[in-house]
Amino acid sequence: MNYIVTAIDTDAGKTIVTGLLAKYMLDKGDDVISMKMAQTGCVERSDDIEMHRKIMDMPWQDLDEDGTSCPYLFPFPASPHLSAQMVDTEINPAKIKTAYQTLQKQYSNVLLEGVGGLMVPLNPRTLLVDFIKELNAPVILVTSGRLGSINHTLLSLEVLKSKGIPLYGIIYNHYPVSDPLITKDSAKIIKQHLLCYYPDALWGEVPELNTSNKGLQLENWFV
Structure with missing residues (x-):
């Protein structure tokens, strides 16, 4: 089964969630790999793929080295369409x-991590949500308890529903820690x-944690 892990905004925790889900599937004996659509603010290697592999207890793969797991890397930390423009190129979906x-x-299973929120442009003509x-795969939406997340989450649900996306x-991420x-x-x-x-749809929560999944009961994520 394939899933697309997206979020209500940047820095919502989708990289950690993607890695933890992949680790959980691996521990169950599933055949799984993670992928990142594109990443900005890094060169040579995708920081997010490196985080996935660390959480998964998996070494850097050939498919990571040749860019299959992250087809686009851009040094300028910005929206992917702008980062691509900064190096005179354009993302081709x-x-x-x-x-x-x-x-x-x-x-058998691919977890594809998105970029930013649903309405982020990949290029001047293509929004992430489109x-x-x-890709026709079900979405796992990462949100959080930080101030403003209600608005961002409901807007995301509205967009997904209007587009007919399953x-x-x-997953409700408890990091960053907010007022209880x-x-x-x-x-x-x-x-x-x-x-x-x-x-x-299912509901899951991730407690505040570091980059390790030690002690996290992943089987209890979704209820």
Whole structure:
């Protein structure tokens, strides 16, 4: 099974979530690999793929070295379309899709991490959400309890629903730590609206943690 891990915004925790989900699947005996559509603010190697492999207890792979697991790397830390422009190029979604299909032929499960939020432009003509629809895989949406997450999450649900994109579930990330009152209330409101938009979608929570998954009961993530 393949999933696209996206988020309500940048720095919501989708890299950690992708790595932890992949590790969980590996520990169950599943054949799985992770992938990143594109990454900005780094050169030579994708920092996010390196984080995936660290969490997965997996060494750097040949498919990482040749760029299959992250087809685009840009040094300028900005939206991918702008970072591409800074080096006089443009992201071609077909290149990402080809890499994704290559991994699908080699692995039974592919976890594809997105970039930023759903409305981020990959290039001047293609929004991330439209590319996700083209890939035709269920989405795992990462959100958090930080102030503003209710608005960002409900807008994300609205966009996914309007595009007819299936949602497997929401993962509520407790990092960064927020006021407990805000965290509790945000989770309550988001759960209520999730039932309206996607009544069969699952709900999961990730406690505050570091880059290790030691002691985290991943089988209890989704309920």
